[in-house]
Amino acid sequence: MADASYDPTLKILTINLDSGVTTANTVVNAIRQAGGNVAQYFTGNFLVDLKSETAIQLERDASARLEDTALGGGLFGLGDLNRDGYADFAVSRLREDGGTASGAILIFYGSPGYAVGSDQAPVQDASSAADIVIRQYSATQGLGSVSIISDLQITAGDFNHDGKQDLVIGRPVTLQTTSLNLLPDPSEILSQDLRGHVYLFNSVLSLIESAPEGPASLELDRANIILEGEGSPQNNIYFLGLLLLLGDRE
Secondary structure, eight states: OOEEEEETTTTEEEEEOBTTBOOHHHHHHHHHHTTOOHHHHHHSOOEEEEOOOOOOOHHHHOSOEEEOTTEEEEEEEEESTTSSSSOEEEEEESEEOSSTTOOSEEEEOOOGGGSOOSSOOOEEEHHHHOSEEEESSOTTTOOTTOEEEEOOEEEEEOTTSSSSOEEEEEEOOEEEESOSSSSOOGGGEEEEEOSOEEEEETTGGGTOBOOSSSOEEEEGGGOSEEEEOOSOOTTOOEETTEEEOOOOOO
16 A cells, blocks of 8 residues: 655645555645645645556556567457347458468457456467458468558447347558568558458348358458549549449439
């Protein structure tokens, strides 16, 4: 437990923190023991001098530690995607390929396993630990020696009010390259798409493909609705900078 002391002349309250925790009673008692007026102290201007503090360290204090190739492009809360009472989250990659960076977005279901423990959490391979892997290419198509560099964003909710969770993924830019670097040389760039896409999956859990071992999978081209940006404004319908593909409108 923390302890505190109060200098009534300088009106300085000093709190010595233990594990970053103190209580109101500790502070009030310190003022009273020093002869200070508690009510007057808290209604006037005062200075709190923290002698020490406990900082949260990522490696030491994390409840889970995940590592993988090009991981950490974005971290997104998805709510309770599978309706089990625990909040779920997703992590995106900055680069996806058919090897060690398979899957552009990794989804993790919440569980009691993330509770804080006394021991340092072991490092896990994110691709193996994920519950759902979302890919930007079909399994039959493959990638070969090509990498896809993109900045994917994801959110979830019941968008059509049917009681089931839906998923939306945004992909503003796509770059295909033969390089394994996030900043490839121009000579290594095969194609670049600046139009931007949004993918909507209705009742997403009904669309995923389970695997005998490892995470379930989902591919972007299985989306129920795809919104696509367009480079030319002629004869197109725009919605927030994206083009809804409606077919021939003539």
